[in-house]
Amino acid sequence: MTGGGAAEQRRHPRLRQGAVVAATLAVVVVLPLVVSQFRLALLSKYLVFAVVAIGLNLAWGYGGMLSLGHGVFFGLGAYCTGMYLKLAEAGSGLPDFMSWSGVSSLPAIWAPFRHAWFALPAAVLVPMGVAALLGASVFRRRVRGAYFALLTQALAAAFAILLVGQQGLTGGTNGLTNFSTVFGLEPGNPRTTQILFFAAAAAAAVAFLVVRQIVQSRFGRLLVAVRDGEDRVRFLGYDATRVKVVAFALSAGLAGLAGALFVPIVGIISPADVGVVPSIEMVVWVAIGGRATLAGPVIGALLVSYANTALSEWYPDGWLYLQGALFVVAVVWAPRGLAGLADRFRHLAWRPGSRRRAEVAVGAASP
Amino acid sequence: MAALLQITGVEVGFDGSLALAGVELAIDEGEIRFLIGPNGAGKTTLIDVVTGLTRPSNGSVRFDNRELVGRREHEIVALGVGRTFQTPSVFEQLSVVENLDLAANHRAGIRALMRRRRGVAPAVAEALEAIQLSDRADAQAGVLSHGQKQWLEIGMLLVQSPRLLLLDEPVAGMSAEERTATGELIERIAERCTVVIVEHDMEFLRRFARRVSVMHEGKVISEGSVERVRADPLVQEVYLGRSRDRRGHDPALDQQASTAEPPETTEVPAR
Ligand SMILES: Nc1ncnc2c1ncn2[C@@H]1O[C@H](COP(=O)(O)OP(=O)(O)OP(=O)(O)O)[C@@H](O)[C@H]1O
Ligand SMILES: [Mg+2]
Numbered sequence: 001m002t003g004g005g006a007a008e009q010r011r012h013p014r015l016r017q018g019a020v021v022a023a024t025l026a027v028v029v030v031l032p033l034v035v036s037q038f039r040l041a042l043l044s045k046y047l048v049f050a051v052v053a054i055g056l057n058l059a060w061g062y063g064g065m066l067s068l069g070h071g072v073f074f075g076l077g078a079y080c081t082g083m084y085l086k087l088a089e090a091g092s093g094l095p096d097f098m099s100w101s102g103v104s105s106l107p108a109i110w111a112p113f114r115h116a117w118f119a120l121p122a123a124v125l126v127p128m129g130v131a132a133l134l135g136a137s138v139f140r141r142r143v144r145g146a147y148f149a150l151l152t153q154a155l156a157a158a159f160a161i162l163l164v165g166q167q168g169l170t171g172g173t174n175g176l177t178n179f180s181t182v183f184g185l186e187p188g189n190p191r192t193t194q195i196l197f198f199a200a201a202a203a204a205a206v207a208f209l210v211v212r213q214i215v216q217s218r219f220g221r222l223l224v225a226v227r228d229g230e231d232r233v234r235f236l237g238y239d240a241t242r243v244k245v246v247a248f249a250l251s252a253g254l255a256g257l258a259g260a261l262f263v264p265i266v267g268i269i270s271p272a273d274v275g276v277v278p279s280i281e282m283v284v285w286v287a288i289g290g291r292a293t294l295a296g297p298v299i300g301a302l303l304v305s306y307a308n309t310a311l312s313e314w315y316p317d318g319w320l321y322l323q324g325a326l327f328v329v330a331v332v333w334a335p336r337g338l339a340g341l342a343d344r345f346r347h348l349a350w351r352p353g354s355r356r357r358a359e360v361a362v363g364a365a366s367p
Numbered sequence: 368m369a370a371l372l373q374i375t376g377v378e379v380g381f382d383g384s385l386a387l388a389g390v391e392l393a394i395d396e397g398e399i400r401f402l403i404g405p406n407g408a409g410k411t412t413l414i415d416v417v418t419g420l421t422r423p424s425n426g427s428v429r430f431d432n433r434e435l436v437g438r439r440e441h442e443i444v445a446l447g448v449g450r451t452f453q454t455p456s457v458f459e460q461l462s463v464v465e466n467l468d469l470a471a472n473h474r475a476g477i478r479a480l481m482r483r484r485r486g487v488a489p490a491v492a493e494a495l496e497a498i499q500l501s502d503r504a505d506a507q508a509g510v511l512s513h514g515q516k517q518w519l520e521i522g523m524l525l526v527q528s529p530r531l532l533l534l535d536e537p538v539a540g541m542s543a544e545e546r547t548a549t550g551e552l553i554e555r556i557a558e559r560c561t562v563v564i565v566e567h568d569m570e571f572l573r574r575f576a577r578r579v580s581v582m583h584e585g586k587v588i589s590e591g592s593v594e595r596v597r598a599d600p601l602v603q604e605v606y607l608g609r610s611r612d613r614r615g616h617d618p619a620l621d622q623q624a625s626t627a628e629p630p631e632t633t634e635v636p637a638r
Pocket of ligand 1: 381411
């Protein structure tokens with residue numbers, strides 16, 4: 001029966017898509033009713049991470065740009081939002097941490113963040129701008145592969161150090177926290193948690209659809225072509241540098257969007273959330289979920305973050321090792337991650353005749 | 368009349384030695400020119416210079432009266448100069464038709480790029496036909512045979528309708544039939560654009576070449592019809608001597624010899 005149903009679904013991709021959309025919507029609507037507020041807030045955080053992973057996959061999975069510094073873009077988005085929230089709470093005065101660190105007047109860079117219409121677009125546009133500038137200067141010089149990864153890694157380290165050092169401007173190690181109001185909502189209120197959950201779910205859906213459209217467009221094919229043969233693409237008449245810059249900036253914009261949501265949901269943004277370690281975790285989500293697959297990064301971010309919460313309560317150090325091990329396993333044996341494995345499994349289990357074909361393939365390989 | 372491609376005094380140095388030592392070459396519009404020369408003569412390097420991959424330390428490359436030296440690769444393509452590589456370099460993760468579609472849209476704006484490909488454009492369908500890959504349009508380029516990849520690469524140039532095509536050993540590694548078919552394809556292409564072909568293969572040369580330029584140690588040392596070039600003592604000294612050498616190890620010839628042997632041995636007892 002299952003096989004027949006699956007075959008039916010394959011023949012009607014529209015139908016299958018509709019079923020997936022309906023199921024997702026149902027889960028999103030029902031979850032807030034059945035899980036505790038605490039768990040709902042955790043889920044919202046995982047969804048925010050999924051947005052990061054979807055964006056990072058565009059750059060790394062499809063574009064071959066392994067960024068070990070996406071925490072920077074995530075952080076830029078988060079700090080933009082955090083600044084707005086701090087100023088909204090301070091009213092005409094100074095944010096609390098500034099008074100403690102002896103700052104007497106509001107720094108000029110903070111002033112425009114008083115306005116939501118400035119701060120919220122900035123949360124996406126600032127990371128995009130930084131990524132575009134970085135990309136334009138670096139890709140033009142054909143810095144790629146491991147060199148690019150190291151460079152972004154260094155950027156993440158420098159960013160965290162800068163944030164810690166500028167205590168009066170950034171809140172230092174503590175970061176920005178203790179918000180007494182979240183866009184006019186009361187933090188900690190169950191209603192607020194629900195609204196933020198819906199916002200996170202909507203962001204994840206938008207990110208997913210945008211990246212899907214890009215990947216399936218000519219630009220997406222071009223991006224894959226750049227990943228597999230950048231020089232060849234130039235001789236096709238395309239400016240490969242520009243293609244990479246666009247994809248990298250879009251990827252950074254999604255990380256910024258995620259950062260902007262992270263702050264109200266978790267209630268804090270600090271250097272510990274944006275440095276080297278979080279940046280690497282973002283890559284792990286994509287690798288385990290499956291790079292260059294559409295669903296993989298979502299699955300990876302949700303599952304790995306959940307496992308992180310569940311396991312690190314018992315055994316914090318163990319989780320770090322396990323995560324590292326999973327990463328290595330994924331990269332070496334399952335380059336398309338869980339999504340790739342699921343695909344393979346589905347083909348084996350459900351395709352009529354695929355068993356036979358698989359046996360033939362094995363038979364052909366053995367002698 | 369000025370030549371379509373005018374190369375003057377081009378020099379390229381690698382680690383102290385000159386790969387190109389003052390190349391002079393002029394190609395007229397509509398020509399099909401063969402570029403030959405022993406290994407390391409600088410043929411590929413010359414194509415690299417014309418297409419912007421390598422920047423010469425001296426000299427100029429004028430295409431249609433515009434200087435190419437200093438321009439970026441994609442700008443040179445936009446002016447109408449296309450090339451292939453010595454080893455086929457199609458996008459293996461994309462399908463045949465996607466490879467051609469990307470090539471065909473290199474002048475498209477961002478809006479066209481952000482849309483999905485719907486159907487097959489007439490120019491792409493025509494190219495599929497010309498390179499005999501119509502029935503493999505949706506196959507991944509990675510699974511094609513070596514010869515088919517070379518053809519796909521030529522097809523990707525076809526859809527761009529360039530004014531000048533630079534082909535670096537387009538029949539290397541092909542079977543005899545594939546070579547002939549490729550030669551015929553190139554002749555058809557040459558009706559519409561100027562072609563420069565780098566090729567070692569003597570059979571191929573005899574069959575398809577009209578004008579030939581011979582390179583040796585970074586210079587063009589002889590030029591003319593196949594007969595004239597073959598008769599040039601300078602060419603005989605540097606090239607044909609080596610060519611005989613190559614023949615001794617030519618796997619294609621060795622194979623012919625081995626397939627020719629069995630009939631003889633079976634015929635002997637019959638006699
Ligand atoms: N990237 C490079 N770095 C250093 N030397 C190079 C480089 N590319 C080419 N050369 C040298 O420049 C010279 C010309 O090489 P080129 O590849 O142009 O020769 P070719 O005529 O195309 O030879 P072949 O018939 O083997 O393809 C050779 O001596 C080669 O070793
Ligand atoms: Mg060569």
